[in-house]
Amino acid sequence: MITTRFAPSPTGYLHIGGLRTALYSYLWARKNSGRFLLRIEDTDLKRNSKEAAQAIEDAFKWVGLSHDDEIVYQSQRFDLYKKYVQKLLDEDKAYYCYMSKDELDELRAQQQARKERPRYDGRYRDYKGEIPNDVKPVVRIKAPQSGTISFVDGIKGEVSFQAEDILDDFIIARADGTPTYNFVVAIDDALMGMTDVIRGDDHLSNTPKQIVVYKALGFEIPKFYHVPMILNPNGKKLSKRDGAMDVMEYQKMGYLPEALLNFLIRLGWSHGDQEIFSFQEMLSLFDPSNINKSASAYNGEKLLWLNAHYIKNASYERLTKELKHFDLDIEDHDKQEILVDALRDRAKTLVEFADMAKAILDTPESYDEKAVKKFIKEDSFEILLKYIAFIKVSEKPLRLPSDFEQITKEFMAKYNLKMKNLAQPLRISLVGSAVSPSVYDVLSILGVDEIVARIETFIHKQKD
């Protein structure tokens, strides 16, 4: 069985880079009927934040990812880690190091001055001398001092390191007794039964250290997949300004979660030429082995395009429900579907959608001056007045856009008018702007009484 996990440190909100690796892990587990676990890496008590863990859960909920089992908090497993520290101590695979922080800093400074790689010199590795009693010791693991550490990464292929290039006896427990990251990650991944670790590229160089821990503890090493970073549009590190903000900000900006997910899965992964993936398709088609090797740049325009696509194809119920988050309630509007259909092809976000809907539903407070100047001619008022008189006495019920199209054509035929004589003046008087959905749709949505009222108001205000 495949088991994957998402293991963020709770230092802030969940951003799209994290969401993407979470998505990949989720998909791979679910696709294989496996398990997807969530673990909060809060070993550093100084940098803990409960809100952050909650924020991750909220974001998961919004996009529809679910995890199995209870969330694992590393801060609650210190006793467990201590046992493993002790085990290594007992087996002489780890040892106490009494070097003070100052001494260590000094050593590092010297090494750097000599242009050497900063590393612990192993002075307490097999120390038999006097133990300084004024220093609380850290625990260091005995890492191999030579040889090759290699593994086959599911994305990068074979990766190998020389022990002497990268390793030293790194700290597994701090002076205050708390364990460190590379130690607990390996333990938890092993204990939680991880078969496939899918995580950010930035962990690639941690992997050999973790392998040292796996081996020392006799754990089975999982398969690793190191997914490349997401860069900003200029190819630099992604910042908030570029889109690395809280995933929940995307909700506020009017994005549908399926658009975000579709965007993210396609950033660094592909299935031939396919661009649109339903959740079901993601599940059936995703495979980490065709994740790209190289970093990809964030492209907000493509996200927008995808969002527009999902808005176009969303159900009435769905859009009506989502729109409520944007101060627009059309639940009980009798022309709900006509309104939605009139706008769904034009809105790239739900924010735009709501704004455009309000522009139709709300009586215009003003009229675009340029539009008035350009389209309202000498005879426009007269035409508009004739128009409302004409529709008021209609014998047929006027309800659908097609009803209005028909009667409008009859009207134009009777007075020998062209659409361009009528459409823009009508539009301006109804919504205050030269831009809107089809006038037939607008007419239908408003209904005869409102049409009459708005036209009269318009003429009245313009004549002042």
Next chain:
RNA sequence: GGCCCGUUCGUCUAGCGGUUAGGACUCCGGCCUCUCACGCCGGCAACAGGGGUUCGAGUCCCCUACGGGUCACCA
């Protein structure tokens, strides 16, 4: 700086030794049209550079350049 990873249109990518190097976003034309969008049709645009290997290289190997990651008692 050491180590590791990477490099196909501006961007996301397809390609897994033989292709007029394909698709998508953006942009630019055109069509549709009551405006704006949508949609449809068309267009611009790429194998980082240099050496090999091979009958043949975007695809395999090496070097260079450039980019990124990492070198903590952070995760």
